[in-house]
Amino acid sequence: MYDDESVLLHTEGHVLRITLNRPRALNALTHTMVRHIGEALTQAADDDAVVAVVVSGAGDRGLCAGGDIRSIYEDARAGRRASVDFWRDEYRLNARIARFPKPYVALMDGIVMGGGVGVSAHGGVRVVTERSRVAMPETGIGFVPDVGGTHLLAAAPGELGTHLALTGQPVNAADALMCGLADHFVPSQNLPGLVQELSLCTTPAEVTETVQRYTAPAPESALAPHREWIDDCYAAETVEEIVDRLMAWGAPAGETAASLLALSPTALKVTLEAVRRAGRLGSLEATLDQDFRVSCRAFAGPDLVEGVRARIIDKDRSPKWDPAHLEDVAAAAVARHFEPLGEEELGLCRTP
DSSP states (O other), X not given: OOSSOSEEEEEETTXXXXXXXXXXXXXXXXXXXXXXXXXXXXXXXXXXXXXXXXXXXXXXXXXXXXXXXHHHHHHHHXXXXXXXHHHHHHHHHHHHHHTOSSOEEEEEOBEEETHHHHTTTTSSEEEEOTTOEXXXXXXXXXXXXXXXXXXXXXXXXXXXXXXXXXXXOOBOHHHHHHXXXXXXXXXXXXXXXXXXXXXXXXXXXXXXXXXXXXXXXOOOOSSGGXXXXXHHXXXXXXXXXXXXXXXXXXXXXXXXXXXXXXXXXXXXXXXXXXXXXXXXXXXXXXXXXXXXXHHHHHHHSSHHHHHHIIIIISOOOOOOOSSOSGGGSOHHHHHHTTSOOGGGOOOGGGOO
């Protein structure tokens, strides 16, 4: 049991409503929230009276902006390991969501980033709206996309996933659908009606039918007009070559190159390798095992703390990356992020 109200649970009809309830922090996930959601899913899976779960965020800004970055920053600076424990439970939750035996309806309205993608985009029924802004923005703070995000992005058409992983660019509803991060578009004004009708459902089939009935055509894609240069540039073998190709294409590809060069060189190189490996790994569980290794190694490096400091703490937007240039990031340093952790392995692929 938990004394706080960071996650609200209530049953409407045969549907369990899970509401992330930290609106002032844009519903950023804490370790307590992850554990609370996990326990709720365990109970819902075993409760014959529950036919579906609906996940949403409190407030009007979004579902979830990700993990509690300030806590991770303070943890890393103090040399503690609480963030590692948080990731262990968070990634296990991501895997459970993907395998949840009943309809898991994620209302991805507003901002859905990082850990917010983890608690929504692995679900079976993913709903976006005209307000949705979906992203894995980790490279902006010297980190690497986690929560199984590279598994999703590696499966996106062409090189769209590589583009989104490296740049951290948020996408709208149409592009979330195109990239395989969502399933249905529902206008935000219709969400209350959808939730109300879902509460009347008595079978999983009725849940599916209800969501389909509310589904509408999504607004225009922002990424589709740029597929040619995205697919060409991000097919390159290295980040350096990607940047060179982007520059050769001219605007807006050249502007993208400039934005990449402002990000952590180490994070960019590890992210590219993580997406490529995720495509070969195939399963979400294997990718989450990889994510845990990468996150633990990045947590011990200098760029995560510096990236959070520059963007969130001091807000000077002038991080001093170490190393500072792409050419100074050794291949061996990248490879170390993927080395096994021994007894500390997440081990989802070994879990029955």
